[in-house]
Amino acid sequence: MDNSIYESMTAANRLLEKQNIISNNLANISTTGFKEKFIFIIHNDINDDYYNNIREYYNLTSGGLDHTNRNLDVYVKGDGWLVVKDANGKEAYTKNGHLNINQKNQLTIQNHTVVGNNCSIIVPNNGTLNILSNGVIQLIQNYHNHIIKNKIGSLKLVHLPINDLIHKENGLFYLKNNSKKANYNTIKHSNDIRLQSGMLESSNVNSAQNMIELISNARQFEMQMKMISTYNQNAEYANQLININN
Structure with a gap:
């Protein structure tokens, strides 16, 4: 149970990082010469040790x-x-x-x-x-x-x-x-x-793509929060059952 909560919290933190980057892209949509930034979140499972690896990259294509x-x-x-x-x-x-x-x-x-x-x-x-x-x-x-x-x-x-x-x-x-x-x-x-x-x-930020990413990440973050809430409720129910049996 604790491991599930940890994974959801880690995923939520990564989504917040992505939101900050996307928000910065949109804030600089009118900034001369601005290059939009993205991050990839790579999930790995090595020796049962689950962790996330973040890699940043920049869209260096020319703007208008x-x-x-x-x-x-x-x-x-x-x-x-x-x-x-x-x-x-x-x-x-x-x-x-x-x-x-x-x-x-x-x-x-x-x-x-x-x-x-x-x-x-x-x-x-x-x-x-x-x-x-x-x-x-x-x-x-x-x-x-x-x-x-x-x-x-x-x-x-x-x-x-x-x-x-x-x-x-x-x-x-x-x-x-x-x-x-x-x-x-x-x-x-x-x-x-x-x-x-x-x-x-001009800036090369794709406003439509960044808005879609912003909405998608917000929904994923909400899902992770609901999962954490469900884990906590299940843990409380399990503790109540243990107390009753004792």
Whole structure:
């Protein structure tokens, strides 16, 4: 009886974890570049020791494209990623190409400084920025009706091992600690990655699928709670019978 209650409680806890993830997916349905997350619950029975194994995975397929016509919005094509520095100074990775300029004249994404390709990117106060398909950043200035274009830096664009990625609460992706490329200095700029300016990649969350999963998990959780209640009632009846017989 106790083992049955334990199994139902374990299953209920796992369902709550799934609900949290699905709820987070739905909450970020409008977040630029967001990648939906799922978990698999694998049931194993080895040497009569029942346990659950959870495995996380991410849907890294591209979301839809939004045409913004804004020169600091970029869509990273294919399996390319933009690189930023988090609050601790570590390199992190994102598909969110909504760039801004902070008070220090640095390019940022969600207040994280954008990493350049072997350079620090400082944006001059005068002129307009143009980001080329290879990540090169040009400053366009008009001097006496003459258009002058100067390169001020280049975005660092990388390919990542998708099986070694982990998503953290700050909205950024990182390499897992056990990854062979966990040393952030080993991630090199990739010259074959291309950008499209004036566009942003939207979230790839499938709202219908996530809503179905949300309802299904809620029903399964309710079933596990009913099973626990039934086990408790049966245990009480058994104790009453034992007391009567004594």
